[in-house]
Amino acid sequence: MRFPLALLAASMAAVLAAAPARASDESGLPGVAPGDYEVVLSESFMQSHPDMLYRMRGLGAxxxxxxxxxxxxxxxxxxxxxxxxxxxxxxxxxxxxxxxxDRALAYAWMDLAAERGSPMLVAERERYWDALDEAQRARAVAEGKAIYARYADDVAKPRLETEMRRSRKNEAVGSRLGSVVTQVNVCIGDWKVSDMQLVCNRSIAAEHYYQDRFWKPADYWKWQEQQISVPKGEIQLGTPETVKKDGT
Known part of the structure; x- marks a missing residue:
């Protein structure tokens, strides 16, 4: 089934699953530099960033x-x-x-996804709206109120920021005891197809692991937006597919 919006479902899952073996490759997940793959794929990072953890589990499922x-x-x-x-x-x-x-409910979710004004998501939201009839539109607006109350940025962002702060606080204990943390030991797993077959013999420089864009909320949200700001196109869930302009 082909999705008209390039939301990275196939490419994101495939790239992240293969990333540890291709860390020097210049291609990959938009918004993630090749040298960052081992950071974002690590068990500790995923556990501290449940937004990415559950997204990858969802893609795998x-x-x-x-x-x-x-x-x-x-x-x-x-x-x-x-x-x-x-x-x-x-x-x-x-x-x-x-x-x-349920297309009325689908619109309510896409409207929420486009909350930050990301051009690609806004365009998809408008495509959905144009395809709804008046009854569906009325229901979409009604459904959206409950969805926004639980999942909108003003209530959802603080949840993640709390998780990130808690993790940083727990992991900073060593420095308060007089030691300087220079390396972070991590476990790397396959987030696409399995329940994490972990390899735990890797270490990452602490200054690389604790980059501001991974841990400071304002920088993190900017980094997340880079993952959405990709060229328009089409993907097929499952095996990535290139679609030419002539549709062949």
Whole structure:
């Protein structure tokens, strides 16, 4: 099934799963420099960033054809202000992908995903709106009130920021005891297809692991927006596919 919005579902899952073996490759996940793969793929990073943790679990479930589990994980990520996960829920509802089709509810989720004004998500939201009839539009607006109350940025961002601060505080104990942390030991796993088959014999320079864009809220939200700001195009969930301009 082809999705008209390049939300990275296939490419993101495939790239992240393969990343540890191709850390020197210049291509990859938009917004993530090749040298950062081992940081964002590490178990400790994912546990401290539940938005990304549950997004990747959702993508894995979606690629395995487990629609309900995918939706559940995307909703968990959505609680931590993950706009891609909110958009994935919208697309699943719009297409009836693994869950019951509900286009009014799909619009409500896509409207939330476009909350920050990301051009790609705004364009998809408007496409949804144009396809709804008047009754569906009225219901979409009504459904959106409850969704915004639980998942909008003003309530969801603080949840993630709390998790990141808690993790940084716990991991900084060593420096308060007089030692200087120069290396962070991490476990790397496959976030696409499994329950994390971890490899735990890696270490990352602390100054690289604790970059501001990974841990300081304002920088982190800017970095997340880079993952959405990709060229328009089409992908097919499962195996990435290039679609030419002539449609062939």
């Amino acid at each position: 979606l690629n395995r054809g487990e629609g309900r589990q995918a939706e559940d994980n995307f909703r968990r990520a959505a609680k931590y202000a993950d706009k891609l996960s909110q958009a994935f829920i919208a697309q699943m509802l719009w297409e009836g992908r693994g869950i019951a089709q």
